[in-house]
Amino acid sequence: MTDSLTDPRTVHRSAEFPAQTQHQPGKTEPMNPTPDHGEETYRGSGRLDGRRALITGGDSGIGRAVAIAFAREGADVAIVHQDEEQDDADVTLDQVRAAGRTGVSLAGDLRDEAFATSIVEKTREALGGLDTLVLNAGYQHDVAGFESLDTEKMRRVFDTNLAGMLFTARAAYPTLEPGSSIIVTASIQAYNPSPGLIDYAMTKAAQVAFVKALAEEAGPRGIRVNAVAPGPIWTPLIPATGWGEERVRTFGQDAPLGRAGQPAELAGAYVYLASDEATYTSGAVLPVTGGKAL
Structure with a gap:
């Protein structure tokens, strides 16, 4: 094989994962192996200057990889996270600031409408404006059987993945200027839903509808709205989903490329959708799935 080519089957870990479990929300530090967010590999070229x-x-997870890539491409970044995720947030902000950009931490629960709305104005104040909105926060849990679907967990999925997303997008939308971009983290689950993630899959399908509908409305204002649909990606959400040892061990092995993806492998998709390279891309769902079809 030519030395300049990278084999996508083996560029990241292709072996099975060790048994592990976490409580929600998952953390990066206990994960084995540690996810790759592009800390050592992502090289910016000014595609998001200013x-x-x-x-x-x-x-x-994906949010950290996007924050690192955005900062190295020239963007200032505010990140939203839960209070108990402050340690992870601090690591992400260290990476943003090491790239010479402003990094801001906003801690709270997106299910709270007041908080999910307030982060827009807080970002504008801290960064001097807002033109790129990445709606990435999500929650999922294992459903052993439909009859056992827990109401409280189901409502947490709906409120985090849909209500929180809508609250923030609605607050940001009126003052976004032409050239602004909204990017949603959807999922392959929107198109190929797993029974054990039935409520999560429902929210991801709804997010795709949101992207397509808002892209229609926002286009005449010069605002682009798109989504990235990840496949199986190794993030703290996985060991915290509540799956058994076998499910974690073989996570991502059924992808055509034979392995789970790493957060770093999604960052370029978000950079593209946020950049001027995508000025004619709106209402799109960009799959990063290891070959799994939407």
Whole structure:
């Protein structure tokens, strides 16, 4: 094989994962192996110079990878996270600031309408504006059987993945300027739902509808609305979902590329959608799934 080519089957861990479990919300430090967020590999080239971004769920996983990439591309970044995720958030902000950009921490619960709304104005005050909104925060839990679907957990899924997303987007939308971008973290679950994630999959399908509907409305204002649909990605959410040892051990092995993805492998998709390279891309769902079809 040519030395300049990277084999996508083996560029990241292709072996099975060790048994592990966490309580929600999951944390990065206990994970084995540690996810790759692009700390050592992502190289920016000024594609987002001067942008001001708000990333929900920006403390770890996909959100951390996006925050690192955005900062290295020239954007200032505010990240939203729960109070108990402050340690992870601090690590992310260290990476943002090491890139020479402003990093802001906003701690709270997006299910709280007042908080989910207030973060927009707090971001504008801290960064001098807001033009890139990444709606990434999410919650999922294992459902052993439909008859056992827990009402409290179901409402947490709906309120985090849908209500919180809508509260923040609604607050930001009126004053976004032409050239602004809204990016939602959807999922392959929107198209290929697993019974054990039935409520989560429902919210991801609704997010796709949100993206397509808002893109229609926002287009005449020069605002683009898109989504990234990850496949199986190794983030703290996985050991905290409540799956058994076998499910965690084989996570992502059924993808055509034979492995789970790493958060770093999604960052470029968000950079593209936020950048001027995507000025004619709106209402799109960009799959990063290891070959799994939407």
